[in-house]
Amino acid sequence: MQIIKTVAEMKDFVHKIKAAGKSLALVPTMGYLHQGHLTLMREAKAACNTVVTSIFVNPLQFGVGEDYEEYPRDLTRDAQLAEPAGVDAIFAPAVAEMYPKGYHTFVDVEEITNHLCGRSRAGHFRGVTTVVNKLFNIVQPDKAFFGQKDAQQVLVIKRMVADLNMNLEIVTVPIVREEDGLAMSSRNVYLTPEERRAALMLNRSLQQAKAAIEAGERRGSAIRDMIVQTIETEKLANIDYVEVVAMSSLEPQEKLEGEILIALAVRFGKTRLIDNIMLTV
Ligand code: AMP
16 A cells, blocks of 8 residues: 655546556545445445545645644554555645635535534635545546545535536445444544543434324424433533534525435534434435
8 A cells, every 4th residue: 555645646646547457446635544434445346446635734625713734644553454445645735735825716515514513614615615626626536435424525526526527426425434333433532531421412313203203203303402412411512503404505494305414524522523314205
């Protein structure tokens, strides 16, 4: 497995793969890899000959006062995990390699970025779509793999790919969870043991909502209130948002029908966690 740090070397690697007629998959990450990321990599390897994973903590997608500086980074550890998952090359550029002096171009998907995380993290998705667009141009993958953990991100990327006529397939992988149900996240390492225990309420509240819908509840507000009340039983939990929305538009839904996304973001101390569940009603 190669570790590549410059755009020029990455393009050279891609050129050789394409010249050999091999298919190429990209798994974009911010590193500090866990089983969620590794599942994406294994699926990528099952689908394509060659897998490139990018490891780049993208400053553009962090807001003022967010955790850009503290975000965990360990490329040596990541390389040891990525290689057995089938990765052929890690692309780990420095910030100045991706955004050199004079950089002034951004990609902005409108409308669906006004909801959920887009509302509470101004500029976040502009940072995501800009960096992902650059990664697609550099790596030219046939397929790119994203986790359902970031449900809105998947929709935003798919919108960008469709709107800009990009020539690749976006593959979505279900959420990978710890045994006790907590969605895996690089940010889980920030949690104190008490916060870690309290965070179990996220998946529990989503499961409770799912059970209520399966039992016939069709009022979006009732489902939302139920989740809020369940999470608020945990004193350490500070809700950013809980939303019951239509999967396609991310607009809040009062009468539940079709494909529904229940998404939430909750703070435990300084750590902001997200989770979600998709249901067809
Ligand atoms: P990140 O490094 O957090 O930016 O995540 C990189 C990719 O891994 C994104 O497509 C995420 O949605 C995906 N991912 C992160 N955590 C999980 C998880 N627990 N299950 C599935 N995919 C995940």
